[in-house]
Every structure is written in structure tokens, then in C-alpha cells.
Amino acid sequence: MASRRITQSSINWSALSERVPESQRSQFLAFKAKSDAYLRRVMANPEKPPVIDWAFYKSRVPVAGMVDDFQKQYGGLTIPFPADTVSSQIDAQEKEIKNDIAKFKTESNARIEEYKKQLAHIASLIPYDQMTMEDYRDAYPEEALDPINRPTYWPHNKEDQIDYSEKAPQPNH
Structure with a gap:
């Protein structure tokens, strides 16, 4: 899998670009430029290394067996690719x-x-500017003033009532 030649980026840049917030657009473009530059550098190199003319070197190198030794070592050279353990x-x-x-x-x-x-x-509901106190009580019975069943003191805020006690804020889970 790792030995195949990369011919193009596997990233869908246009789909990714649609998800990038405007405030991060310059960072995205810089990242894309680096990725494209890397791909161009990879593509500038040949897929396979150039073939070595061992006969030319055998005729030029005066030490006997040196080129044969290099050729044997070069032929036995394998570059291990790391195993894919995270996919x-x-x-x-x-x-x-x-x-x-x-x-x-x-x-x-x-x-x-x-x-x-x-x-x-x-x-x-009836618009607020057209509501009467009775309409408001019918629409929002828990919030409306009810002087008979739940009398309150002026200014009728929760904090200003006799039975008010401040509760500790509940943690959000």
C-alpha cells in the first residue's frame, strides 16, 4: 500500500474549503500551498530510481571487486515501509x-x-401590546400576577418577596 505512486492529492480541497471559517481562510490557504508544494516536489522525482550502468563503473574503477560488491549491496537494498497500525x-x-x-x-x-x-x-397568542392582564394570565398562568391565590408585594419581582431565598446555581450536566 505504501509503495504505490502518489499521483494526486486525495484531499477534496473544494469540499474542505466550504467548511473553513472566514477567519481561518488565510491559514487554510497557507496549508494548501504547502501541501501542493510537497506534491509537486514528489512528482518532480521519477517513480523508480535511475538504472545504474554497472559496466561503466567496472571499466573505470581500478579496485577489483569493489563495483561488484556495491552492485550486490545495492541489489539487496530494500527500504522497509512502516506498517499501517493506525488506519x-x-x-x-x-x-x-x-x-x-x-x-x-x-x-x-x-x-x-x-x-x-x-x-x-x-x-x-394575542400580540402583547393588545393583551389585557386577563389575557396575559390565561396565556402565562405561572408568570402572571394572581393577587388572590399568590399575592405578592410591589414591585412584584421574585427577589422582593418575603419567601424568597437565593438558591445556589445548579451545575449543567
Whole structure:
């Protein structure tokens, strides 16, 4: 796998460019320029090393056996490519992230539907500037003043009431 020749970038730059925020556009373009320069440098080299004319060197080098020894060593030279040990981890992370994204989408769609219901309810109400106190009480019974069942003191804020006690903020989980 690692011994195949790279002929072009496997990155879809246009799709990636669409996701880059405008504030990071210059960094993205610098990264793309470096990647393209690297690809050009790789492509400038031949796919296979040039063939060595061993007969030419045998005729020129006066030490007997030296070129034969070099040829034998050169022929036996193999460059080991590192084993791919992280692709499976990356694939597992990709599947996990895709599951997280799908879960987030379903949760978001559920929230959107709830918000649409709330917006429809608000749209069905009488505009605030046309509401009477009774209309407000009917629309928001938990927030409206109820002097009979829940009397309050002026200015009718929670903090100004006799039974008010400040609660510690709840941690968000």
C-alpha cells in the first residue's frame, strides 16, 4: 500500500474549503500551498530510481571487486515501509464520530420540532401590546400576577418577596 505512486492529492480541497471559517481562510490557504508544494516536489522525482550502468563503473574503477560488491549491496537494498497500525483506529473513530453526529442530528431535529411548537403557540397568542392582564394570565398562568391565590408585594419581582431565598446555581450536566 505504501509503495504505490502518489499521483494526486486525495484531499477534496473544494469540499474542505466550504467548511473553513472566514477567519481561518488565510491559514487554510497557507496549508494548501504547502501541501501542493510537497506534491509537486514528489512528482518532480521519477517513480523508480535511475538504472545504474554497472559496466561503466567496472571499466573505470581500478579496485577489483569493489563495483561488484556495491552492485550486490545495492541489489539487496530494500527500504522497509512502516506498517499501517493506525488506519483501524482512525476508522473506528470515524464510525464513532458518525454515530455521534447522527445522534446529535436526531436530538437537534427533536429540539427544532419542540421550538416550532413553541413558536406556533406564541404566534397564536394575542400580540402583547393588545393583551389585557386577563389575557396575559390565561396565556402565562405561572408568570402572571394572581393577587388572590399568590399575592405578592410591589414591585412584584421574585427577589422582593418575603419567601424568597437565593438558591445556589445548579451545575449543567
